[in-house]
Amino acid sequence: MHAPNGHVPRPRFHFTPQRNWMNDPNGLVYDRGLWHLYFQYNPEGADWGNMSWGHATSPDLRHWTEHEVALRYRDGEQVFSGSIVATGAAAGAADSGAGHDSADGGTLLTAFYTSAYDDDHQAQSRATSRDGGYTWQPDPQNPVLDRGTSAFRDPKVVRVTDAAGATRYVMLTVEADDRQVLFYASPDLRTWEHVSTFGPLGATGVVWECPDLVPLAVDGDPDDIRWVLLLSTNPVGDDPNPDGSSMHYIVGSFDGVSFTPDVAELTRLDHGRDFYAGVTFDSAPDGEAIMLAWMSNWRYAGAFPSSPWRGAMSLPRRMSLRTVAGVVRLVQQPVGFVGELLAGAEASTFVGASQPADFTLSGHSLVELAWDPASTGALRLLLRGDADALVELSHEPSSNVLIVTRGGAAMEAVHPNFPSTSTVVLPGSGDQPLRLLVSLDGHLLEVFANDGEATVSNLVLLGAGPILATLITELPGPISATVVDVTVPDVATR
Numbered sequence: 184m185h186a187p188n189g190h191v192p193r194p195r196f197h198f199t200p201q202r203n204w205m206n207d208p209n210g211l212v213y214d215r216g217l218w219h220l221y222f223q224y225n226p227e228g229a230d231w232g233n234m235s236w237g238h239a240t241s242p243d244l245r246h247w248t249e250h251e252v253a254l255r256y257r258d259g260e261q262v263f264s265g266s267i268v269a270t271g272a273a274a275g276a277a278d279s280g281a282g283h284d285s286a287d288g289g290t291l292l293t294a295f296y297t298s299a300y301d302d303d304h305q306a307q308s309r310a311t312s313r314d315g316g317y318t319w320q321p322d323p324q325n326p327v328l329d330r331g332t333s334a335f336r337d338p339k340v341v342r343v344t345d346a347a348g349a350t351r352y353v354m355l356t357v358e359a360d361d362r363q364v365l366f367y368a369s370p371d372l373r374t375w376e377h378v379s380t381f382g383p384l385g386a387t388g389v390v391w392e393c394p395d396l397v398p399l400a401v402d403g404d405p406d407d408i409r410w411v412l413l414l415s416t417n418p419v420g421d422d423p424n425p426d427g428s429s430m431h432y433i434v435g436s437f438d439g440v441s442f443t444p445d446v447a448e449l450t451r452l453d454h455g456r457d458f459y460a461g462v463t464f465d466s467a468p469d470g471e472a473i474m475l476a477w478m479s480n481w482r483y484a485g486a487f488p489s490s491p492w493r494g495a496m497s498l499p500r501r502m503s504l505r506t507v508a509g510v511v512r513l514v515q516q517p518v519g520f521v522g523e524l525l526a527g528a529e530a531s532t533f534v535g536a537s538q539p540a541d542f543t544l545s546g547h548s549l550v551e552l553a554w555d556p557a558s559t560g561a562l563r564l565l566l567r568g569d570a571d572a573l574v575e576l577s578h579e580p581s582s583n584v585l586i587v588t589r590g591g592a593a594m595e596a597v598h599p600n601f602p603s604t605s606t607v608v609l610p611g612s613g614d615q616p617l618r619l620l621v622s623l624d625g626h627l628l629e630v631f632a633n634d635g636e637a638t639v640s641n642l643v644l645l646g647a648g649p650i651l652a653t654l655i656t657e658l659p660g661p662i663s664a665t666v667v668d669v670t671v672p673d674v675a676t677r
């Protein structure tokens with residue numbers, strides 16, 4: 184089947200809007216059996232502008248239905264990124280409502296977003312929905328939080344429960360140019376008090392965007408909860424580093440007022456070029472931290488040739504903290520449906536070194552590889568598409584480095600920084616058994632090493648045809664490979 188534009192097939196198990204420009208995920212919330220995804224959206228065209236909140240829902244984080252635009256730009260005011268909290272009777276254990284019980288006993292959804300005014304002024308606004316997130320009433324007092332500054336944005340509201348069981352809400356916002364996260368507290372989602380500021384920290388010459396704060400148990404121990412601050416950073420001005428936009432995290436503690444990091448530095452969250460503005464769902468079942476991110480990079484997002492849509496979300500990822508080689512690391516694993524698809528497929532065993540193993544992928548495929556570098560030596564997986572398009576993954580046991588490259592004429596044509604080499608040193612020693620999950624869905628490549636201890640996410644342009652995969656190892660040790668091709672597009676049209 185040929186994609187309408189001949190080159191970029193639409194992803195089958197990732198969310199893309201039917202048409203037009205999309206960037207950050209916004210207002211992620213789970214409410215009464217549905218996952219709501221709002222997103223930065225231009226209702227009028229394929230380039231950034233007229234920013235509004237598009238809307239889609241899914242019962243399972245896989246099959247998405249797109250709905251009408253939820254919050255629309257108007258003259259002089261764009262609707263930038265933000266978050267939603269669910270309160271009220273139907274929100275159940277997540278929240279008692281803090282005086283917000285909806286008249287019908289259902290859920291009240293409260294959205295916080297940035298009003299980006301044309302006169303270079305950004306402030307936080309509020310809107311509520313009583314019909315499950317389809318229609319919204321802006322607060323007549325908007326903006327509700329205003330410092331009179333020009334880069335004050337991306338409100339993310341999280342809940343914090345004190346020792347006595349009382350909930351208060353904490354809003355994280357950035358002063359993007361100052362590389363600071365400002366924390367505000369509220370008992371009722373109406374009045375906000377500035378309680379602390381975190382940053383600046385780390386690299387200069389970037390803006391901080393889209394903060395989030397997530398409580399996670401270390402190694403599943405409920406008595407060892409740490410708070411993980413998530414941040415997206417984007418270079419400003421002329422930056423010779425080809426990386427562009429990227430996400431980072433820092434593990435620490437949070438007492439409801441201020442965040443205290445356990446370590447001195449931010450850690451890179453994903454080692455590819457295309458994983459940005461990731462935030463987590465409010466009110467996810469079992470308190471899980473499920474993240475979606477925008478798979479692109481401000482360096483070349485506007486030049487990516489997919490059509491009639493431009494912009495895609497990552498696979499939903501469940502986050503946890505795992506101690507690996509003595510360090511507490513953020514681990515990201517794709518949510519349930521990915522494992523279920525793989526569990527339904529049979530593994531084949533290849534024996535390397537004698538000759539390369541070739542197999543064909545549809546290009547909407549999951550590939551799980553398991554091997555022991557002690558018996559295979561170095562491993563390479565090549566993915567070849569149209570013309571000279573090539574993605575290569577390689578692992579080198581002596582350095583325990585995973586390298587993911589993308590190249591070829593079509594990728595070079597996007598932007599000088601599009602062809603790339605992503606290098607990540609995996610934790611631990613390189614001669615331990617290794618697992619790689621490679622998800623390739625049209626133009627979206629996500630690699631999960633060792634059950635999510637490291638990830639590499641990249642846009643790729645391999646063409647619309649089948650992909651020739653080649654597995655090469657240095658020594659004749661066996662490799663187990665499980666391959667699933669997703670044949671049916673999962674995205675419903677409206």
Ligand code: FRU
Pocket residue numbers: 206207223234263264297336337392393460
């Ligand atoms: C991040 C970001 C946000 C802003 C939005 C505008 O990608 O720059 O800081 O709210 O995109 O679309």
